[in-house]
Amino acid sequence: AQSVAQPEDQVNVAEGNPLTVKCTYSVSGNPYLFWYVQYPNRGLQFLLKYITGDNLVKGSYGFEAEFNKSQTSFHLKKPSALVSDSALYFCAVRGLVTGGFKTIFGAGTRLFVKA
Amino acid sequence: SQTIHQWPATLVQPVGSPLSLECTVEGTSNPNLYWYRQAAGRGLQLLFYSVGIGQISSEVPQNLSASRPQDRQFILSSKKLLLSDSGFYLCAWNRAEIRAGELFFGEGSRLTVL
Structure with missing residues (x-):
C-alpha cells in the first residue's frame, strides 16, 4: 500500500533563512512525487513534481525538492x-494500485515564516 | 488554457437537507475528475474519482454520492446531510493520458451543516 508521511505538523523559520519541509513515502514501483501549497480558504496549487532523472527538482516560487531513493x-x-x-x-x-493510478496526500505541514 | 470552476463557494445547510456541489472543467477533454474532503484545514480524503462519463469510483462508504453527467462536469450530492458532512470540499482534475499528471484544484466549497 502506498503512503505519505509528513512528520512535522508545523515548521517555523525566520524570513531570509533556508526552509525545509520533510516528506517520506512508501510506494510499490517507481514513485511519482509532488508538492502542493494551500493558502487559507483556497484550493491546492501544484509546486513541483519528480518523475525520473535529476534528483533535485525545481519548481514554482523558488522552491525545490530533493528526491532520495535510499531514504x-x-x-x-x-x-x-x-x-x-x-x-x-x-x-x-502517485502510484499504481488496484484499480489504477491513485494520488495519496500527506497530512500537511503548516509553514510559518516570521518577519 | 484550462480552468476549473466549483460552486457554491460557501454553503450552510440544516441536518437532513439535500446537497449538490458542482464542478466544471474547461479547456480540456476527457479529464480524470476527483472529489476530496478536507477536515479541519488539514489532510485530504479522496471521496470519489471518475475516469469518464457515468464512471464513478467511491473510495469510502459515506452519506455522499457523485455523478458525472457530462465529460467535464462532476457533481457531489447527498439526499440527507449529517453533521459529520461539514468540511471543505475540493474538486480536482488531471489529464487521463499522463500517468504522472499533477492535480489541478478548484477553489473549494465550504459546507457547514447545522
Whole structure:
C-alpha cells in the first residue's frame, strides 16, 4: 500500500533563512512525487513534481525538492524564506494500485515564516 | 488554457437537507475528475474519482454520492446531510493520458451543516 508521511505538523523559520519541509513515502514501483501549497480558504496549487532523472527538482516560487531513493524521502526546500511563503504544504505520491493510478496526500505541514 | 470552476463557494445547510456541489472543467477533454474532503484545514480524503462519463469510483462508504453527467462536469450530492458532512470540499482534475499528471484544484466549497 502506498503512503505519505509528513512528520512535522508545523515548521517555523525566520524570513531570509533556508526552509525545509520533510516528506517520506512508501510506494510499490517507481514513485511519482509532488508538492502542493494551500493558502487559507483556497484550493491546492501544484509546486513541483519528480518523475525520473535529476534528483533535485525545481519548481514554482523558488522552491525545490530533493528526491532520495535510499531514504524514500522527498523534502521541500527553499534557500531564503519569505513571509508570503507561510501556508499549508502537502506532499503527495502517485502510484499504481488496484484499480489504477491513485494520488495519496500527506497530512500537511503548516509553514510559518516570521518577519 | 484550462480552468476549473466549483460552486457554491460557501454553503450552510440544516441536518437532513439535500446537497449538490458542482464542478466544471474547461479547456480540456476527457479529464480524470476527483472529489476530496478536507477536515479541519488539514489532510485530504479522496471521496470519489471518475475516469469518464457515468464512471464513478467511491473510495469510502459515506452519506455522499457523485455523478458525472457530462465529460467535464462532476457533481457531489447527498439526499440527507449529517453533521459529520461539514468540511471543505475540493474538486480536482488531471489529464487521463499522463500517468504522472499533477492535480489541478478548484477553489473549494465550504459546507457547514447545522
